Structures are given as structure tokens and as C-alpha cells.
Amino acid sequence: MRAMSKRPAFSEPVMLTSSEEVARYCNSLAQEEFVTIDTEFVRERTYWPQLCLVQLAGVKDVVLIDTCAQGLDLTPLKNLLAKKECLKVFHAARQDLEIFLHIFDEMPVSVFDTQIAAMVAGFGEQVGYDNLVGSLTGCRIDKAHRFSDWAARPLRPAQITYAAADVTYLRLVYQKLHQQLEEQGRLEWVKVEQTSLTDVATYRPDPRNLWRKLKARTNNRRILGILQECAAWREIEAQKLDLPRQRVIRDESLMEIAAVKPKTPQDLARIRGVTNNFAEGNSAQGLLNAINRGEEMDEEDLPISPFKKKPDAKKSPQAVIALLKTLLVLRSEAHHVAARLVASGDELEKLASGETDLPVLKGWRYEIFGQEAQSLLAGEKALMIKNGELHFCDAQQ
Structure with a gap:
């Protein structure tokens, strides 16, 4: 990091607690070329994030929308997020976009994520x-309030300063x-x-696909079918x-439920x-119904373990995959781009086994690494060490 430079002069943040203020500032910001945006929320005890604050910064205006204020109409914010001509700039945008999709049932358009852009520009992985x-600026941000309780009111001056900094520096x-x-x-x-x-679809995945995230180490398709139905039930119930x-x-x-297949609330209560x-409550019957659906599923519809290799699958030697990883690091460093953005470990395994329908063999990834x-x-090519440095060269050299 560069030596700390003088803090740039930013406008003082304005806290918005009325619908009239939200409308006035959001309508004004919507006329700008780009607006930087961040959110503060709490989620420890809920499925859906509870939005507490929305920070916005334009050329002159820096505003914090207090979304905990009673009766606040956020329609002007929704309109700002939907305006194509105004670019919305976030850093690590996924959680912010998920919140806005949930609140407005619409995805913001014209989005730019500086975390992704930084990986493309060569600032490392998930900077x-x-x-x-x-x-980029030589300035330092105090992140001491990162884990504040943003639902508590009133907000402290230090919290307001912290929240404003997230969008003012983001413009630079x-x-x-x-x-x-x-x-x-x-x-x-x-x-x-x-x-x-x-x-x-990034934020609203099919509940019946969520069983894969549990990474059950079994090839028993009936167990996986029950797990699929139970995981889908849980997702819907949690929402x-x-x-x-x-x-x-x-x-x-x-x-354990997928493996044991309990039939009654009493059986459920024996599960660790x-x-x-829970076993005696209203949710238990829904879970038992999910177990039944998994048990009654037709054989051909049962899921297949993602860890099970196809009979004709070619297993790539680990040494070959290691060689590809070495080349990936070499080319990523040469092009100043984060390696994980170019190819994942799973892609390298598939590439080594001869698969060709892969992102790494398309577009800019193909140009800098896939080819x-x-x-x-x-x-046709080889990796060699010369004068203590790694080189990619013709195999005949």
C-alpha cells in the first residue's frame, strides 16, 4: 500500500429519513453518469437480509437512506436502480443486489463491480x-465499524462517517x-x-438443486433423492x-434423515x-412429506452423486493437472489477472481429461491461457526453467 495521502475533500453525508428527501435526491442522482452504492444490513437471525442503510454518492451529493425509518417510500431508489443510462457502481455487489432483488422484485441494471474489475486489472483474488x-488512492479507510449493529438507532457519528466513506472513495x-x-x-x-x-437465477436457485451443496459422500441414489427433497423443503420453509x-x-x-428415512414424528425426534x-411442531409433517416424495421418486429421476465418476470417464494424472496449474500461474502473472478468474481447479481437471466445452477455451481466457x-x-509446448525462471517454449527446444 502506498503511503497515506491527504484525505480528499468529500461532501458531508446527508441522512434521509423521509420519503420526500429520498425522492428528491434519488431523482437527482439518476441524472448522473454513475452513482456509487453500498448497503448495511443484518442477517444473523433471519433468512432474508434486513436492510438498515443505503449509501449513495454522486458528483456532489452523498446521502444515506435510513431504511429503518417508518413509512419510507423507496420507489425512487427502485427507479434509480432501474435506469439504464446511470451506471451503478458497487464493490463486491452480490449481497447488495440480492437485497434489492428481494425488496423490489427487480434486478438493478447497468451494474459495475469494482471487486471483479480489480481481479481483471491484476489486483489479486477477491481484493x-x-x-x-x-x-489506488494512497488513503486508508477505518474498517472498525464493519460489524456494527446497523439496525440500532440512533447511528453514531463514527458509523455515519464509515458508511459514507464506502461510497465516496468508491468513486475514485x-x-x-x-x-x-x-x-x-x-x-x-x-x-x-x-x-x-x-x-x-444467481440469487433464486432451484431449491431442488441445493442438495448438491451438502456434499453427501454417498453414491446411493435413493438417499440422494430423499436428500434432494428434504433440502428443497428446508429452503422453502426457511424463506x-x-x-x-x-x-x-x-x-x-x-x-442423517436421508439415510435413516424416519416415518413418524417420534422417529424424527431420534435424529441427532x-x-x-421440532418433531412435534407444524414443520415436522412437511419434512416427513418430503421424505416420502424422495422414497416414491421413480428410479430414472433419482439424482446422481456429483462425486461419482462416469464409467468411461478418463482420470487425469495429478502431475498433468499440476503442470496446468503451473502454466495458469505463469500466464496469469504475465497478463496481470487473478488466476481464479481464468480457470478453476475443476476446469483444469476437465481440460486435462480432454473436455473441450469449457469457459477456459472461450473468449479472453482462451487467448491468454486456454490455447x-x-x-x-x-x-507441442513445454515448461522449462532457464536462469532460475520458468519459461513456456516449443517442446523441441
Whole structure:
């Protein structure tokens, strides 16, 4: 990080607690080329995040919308987020976008995520906001209030200063990143990487696919079918009750339920982690119904373990995968882009086994790594050490 420089002069933040103020400022900000946005929320005891504060910064205005204020009409904020001509700049946008999708039932448009942009520009993997501010501006942000209780009122002056800093410095970060990416010819890369950010399916996955996240180590398809139905039931129940998934029923209990297949509330109560209150409550019957659906599922519809290899699947030697990882690091460093953005470990395994329908073999990834990876696998290119440095060269050298 650079030496700390003098703090730039920003406008004093204005706290908005009335619908009239929200309308006036949001309508004004919607006329700007870009607006920086952040949110503060709490989520420890709920499924849905409880929005507590929305920070917005334009050329002159820095405003904090107190979303805990009673009777506040956020329609002007919704309209701002929906305006294509005004770019909305976030850092690590996923949670913010999830909140806005839940509140407005619409996905914000014209979004730019500086965390993704920083990875494309060569600032490492998932760079933190404070580190990015330090690298690009030489200033330091106090993150002491990161874990404040944002639902408590009144907010302290230090919290207000902290919240405002998240969007004021973000304007400088965006401008510097945009200029750097433009010079590198990588703005289109960022656009491609941000596609999933504004896809509703990213935030509203099919509940019947969530069993995969539990990573059950079994190839028994009947057990997996029951787990699929139970995990889908839990997701829907958690949303309905507005409780975290683990508060409804823990992962470990779900996997044991899928294996044991309890038939009655009394059977459920014998499962580790299932309380008598749950087994005797209203939710228990819904879970028992999910177990029955899994048991009655047709054989051909049962899920297959993601860990089970296909009979004809070619297993790649670990040494080959390690070689591809080495090339990935080499090319990522040469092009100043985060390696995890170019290819995942799973992709490298598939690439080594001969699969060709992969993101790493398309677009800019193919140009900086995929093409050379295929040459390495074909024996046309090689990695060698010369004068203590790693080089990628023709195999005949």
C-alpha cells in the first residue's frame, strides 16, 4: 500500500429519513453518469437480509437512506436502480443486489463491480475494499465499524462517517480502475465476468438443486433423492419462516434423515440435532412429506452423486493437472489477472481429461491461457526453467 495521502475533500453525508428527501435526491442522482452504492444490513437471525442503510454518492451529493425509518417510500431508489443510462457502481455487489432483488422484485441494471474489475486489472483474488482504496488512492479507510449493529438507532457519528466513506472513495476507485482497464483493453472482460451478477437465477436457485451443496459422500441414489427433497423443503420453509437454513434444521441432521428415512414424528425426534419441539411442531409433517416424495421418486429421476465418476470417464494424472496449474500461474502473472478468474481447479481437471466445452477455451481466457494449455497437453509446448525462471517454449527446444 502506498503511503497515506491527504484525505480528499468529500461532501458531508446527508441522512434521509423521509420519503420526500429520498425522492428528491434519488431523482437527482439518476441524472448522473454513475452513482456509487453500498448497503448495511443484518442477517444473523433471519433468512432474508434486513436492510438498515443505503449509501449513495454522486458528483456532489452523498446521502444515506435510513431504511429503518417508518413509512419510507423507496420507489425512487427502485427507479434509480432501474435506469439504464446511470451506471451503478458497487464493490463486491452480490449481497447488495440480492437485497434489492428481494425488496423490489427487480434486478438493478447497468451494474459495475469494482471487486471483479480489480481481479481483471491484476489486483489479486477477491481484493478487499480497504486494500483496493489504499492501492489506488494512497488513503486508508477505518474498517472498525464493519460489524456494527446497523439496525440500532440512533447511528453514531463514527458509523455515519464509515458508511459514507464506502461510497465516496468508491468513486475514485471506479474512475482509476476504469481508466486502467480501458488502457489495458479489458473493459469487455469485465462485462463478460459480470453477466452472472445481474442474472436472477444467481440469487433464486432451484431449491431442488441445493442438495448438491451438502456434499453427501454417498453414491446411493435413493438417499440422494430423499436428500434432494428434504433440502428443497428446508429452503422453502426457511424463506417462509424468515429463518436461517441452519436454524430450521442443520445440514448434518438432513443427511442423517436421508439415510435413516424416519416415518413418524417420534422417529424424527431420534435424529441427532432434531429437537422434540421440532418433531412435534407444524414443520415436522412437511419434512416427513418430503421424505416420502424422495422414497416414491421413480428410479430414472433419482439424482446422481456429483462425486461419482462416469464409467468411461478418463482420470487425469495429478502431475498433468499440476503442470496446468503451473502454466495458469505463469500466464496469469504475465497478463496481470487473478488466476481464479481464468480457470478453476475443476476446469483444469476437465481440460486435462480432454473436455473441450469449457469457459477456459472461450473468449479472453482462451487467448491468454486456454490455447497454450491445449498446446502443452498436445506435447507441442513445454515448461522449462532457464536462469532460475520458468519459461513456456516449443517442446523441441
